[in-house]
Amino acid sequence: MSQDGLFEKVLIANRGEIALRIHRACREMGIKTVAVHSTADADAMHVRLADESVCIGPPAAKESYLNIPSILSAAAITGADAIHPGIGFMAENAQFAQMVIEHGFAWIGPTPEHIRIMGDKVTAKKTVIELGLPCVPGSDGPVKDFEDAAAVADRIGYPILIKAAAGGGGKGMKVAWNRDQLREAYQLARGEARAAFGNDQVYIEKYLANPRHIEIQLLGDHHGNVVHFGERDCSIQRRHQKVVEEAPSPALNAAERQQIGDLAASVAQRLGYRGVGTMEFLYEDGNFYFIEMNTRLQIEHTISEMITGVDLVREQIKVATGAPLGFGQKDIPFNGHSIECRINAEHPETFAPSPGKVTRYHAPGGLGVRVDSALYDGYRIPPHYDSMIAKLIVHGNTRNECLMRLRRALEEFVIEGVDTSIPLHQKIIAEPDFINGDYDIKWMEEWMKRRQGS
Ligand code: MV4
Numbered sequence: 001m002s003q004d005g006l007f008e009k010v011l012i013a014n015r016g017e018i019a020l021r022i023h024r025a026c027r028e029m030g031i032k033t034v035a036v037h038s039t040a041d042a043d044a045m046h047v048r049l050a051d052e053s054v055c056i057g058p059p060a061a062k063e064s065y066l067n068i069p070s071i072l073s074a075a076a077i078t079g080a081d082a083i084h085p086g087i088g089f090m091a092e093n094a095q096f097a098q099m100v101i102e103h104g105f106a107w108i109g110p111t112p113e114h115i116r117i118m119g120d121k122v123t124a125k126k127t128v129i130e131l132g133l134p135c136v137p138g139s140d141g142p143v144k145d146f147e148d149a150a151a152v153a154d155r156i157g158y159p160i161l162i163k164a165a166a167g168g169g170g171k172g173m174k175v176a177w178n179r180d181q182l183r184e185a186y187q188l189a190r191g192e193a194r195a196a197f198g199n200d201q202v203y204i205e206k207y208l209a210n211p212r213h214i215e216i217q218l219l220g221d222h223h224g225n226v227v228h229f230g231e232r233d234c235s236i237q238r239r240h241q242k243v244v245e246e247a248p249s250p251a252l253n254a255a256e257r258q259q260i261g262d263l264a265a266s267v268a269q270r271l272g273y274r275g276v277g278t279m280e281f282l283y284e285d286g287n288f289y290f291i292e293m294n295t296r297l298q299i300e301h302t303i304s305e306m307i308t309g310v311d312l313v314r315e316q317i318k319v320a321t322g323a324p325l326g327f328g329q330k331d332i333p334f335n336g337h338s339i340e341c342r343i344n345a346e347h348p349e350t351f352a353p354s355p356g357k358v359t360r361y362h363a364p365g366g367l368g369v370r371v372d373s374a375l376y377d378g379y380r381i382p383p384h385y386d387s388m389i390a391k392l393i394v395h396g397n398t399r400n401e402c403l404m405r406l407r408r409a410l411e412e413f414v415i416e417g418v419d420t421s422i423p424l425h426q427k428i429i430a431e432p433d434f435i436n437g438d439y440d441i442k443w444m445e446e447w448m449k450r451r452q453g454s
Pocket residue numbers: 136161168169170171205206207208209211212213234235237240282291292441
């Protein structure tokens with residue numbers, strides 16, 4: 001640590017645009033950065049820009065970005081005083097967080113205990129219900145056997161959804177519309193949960209047919225202060241991958257917005273939550289239902305930054321040093337509207353991944369346009385990792401201004417040499433439903449079916 005209590009050197013245990021995002025925050029705080037990378041990422045932007053870099057293994061993430069001994073060794077040999085896990089990879093690994101701390105490094109994230117609690121979806125739900133968050137009606141903890149599951153289903157009424165306690169992000173969910181379907185779905189769900197997570201505990205919830213996905217951005221310090229940065233609507237998604245996110249949600253009125261934001265912040269405060277985190281809710285017929293809490297930075301944190309003017313990564317790093325939040329809830333302004341498009345290197349119709357050389361790259365600019373991307377002319381997108389290559393984030397004073405700006409920015413964006421989802425985004429944002437803010441979590445998949453049919 002330096003004299004002003006900030007870190008002197010942060011190791012960024014990630015790659016791509018998010019490694020760059022974190023590097024930028026560190027640089028602006030006068031903090032030196034250490035990039036780690038696989039052999040496939042030797043030419044990556046985050047490696048070029050970092051003060052130091054360490055190769056931590058071969059292309060396979062398991063042997064590099066998920067390789068705990070390699071990452072800890074890289075931190076030790078470079079003399080880093082903190083580790084930022086970024087998003088994905090090690091970000092929600094409580095054991096890794098604990099090892100980082102035990103090895104004498106600061107962990108830029110919540111406590112291992114908070115990661116553990118929220119990683120078990122049953123424990124998470126129990127914990128937040130006790131603190132007064134509304135949840136989807138369902139089993140009180142994991143169900144013991146089929147008869148237990150059937151009794152819960154009879155009590156709450158079909159359709160029901162079976163979820164894995166160790167799941168999250170939609171993996172291993174099964175819908176049942178009646179007792180017969182439940183019998184099969186229950187066995188399937190347990191088998192899949194055991195295979196995927198090594199834990200076959202499942203729980204049951206009433207199945208909501210057409211909810212929106214609305215999440216609240218939170219930030220807590222080590223002194224019991226928690227603030228929220230409003231909500232994000234992430235309902236435009238396909239196969240549990242978000243495609244477009246916006247803040248604020250076109251579905252909420254001012255009273256609902258304030259109510260859910262304050263409630264989420266108060267629950268996080270009573271949890272003693274520190275660092276950035278997100279509470280995810282389903283929203284249907286004017287009601288919110290907590291489903292999960294993500295104990296990390298999220299890709300779409302950017303749109304909350306755009307409407308509040310707060311650099312969330314900077315604040316995340318600051319609170320990790322133990323510094324108190326320098327502002328309260330009343331100091332956070334909410335201005336205008338922001339939309340993010342996640343641009344992937346994939347075919348816009350078939351979604352087939354499209355790694356390879358970027359032969360031409362030109363990012364849009366102008367007022368209210370932000371591009372978070374680690375691409376450059378001549379960069380080779382490796383085939384080993386996630387296909388997201390850029391985030392286009394725009395801000396406008398109104399939702400309509402934001403939409404017009406987004407349309408303009410997508411037209412300016414040039415990425416040649418690989419297929420990208422830019423044309424897909426252009427089609428989505430031209431849809432009357434999207435323009436009217438009239439969509440839910442099923443909208444995109446139904447829209448694609450309609451387009452195939454016609
Ligand atoms: C649900 C649901 C409907 N009813 N729970 C999917 C991911 C996981 N975080 C929770 N998920 C859902 N839980 C009940 N009781 C529908 C989903 C869901 C979903 C949620 C948010 C965003 C996209 C989704 C896509 C499909 C299903």
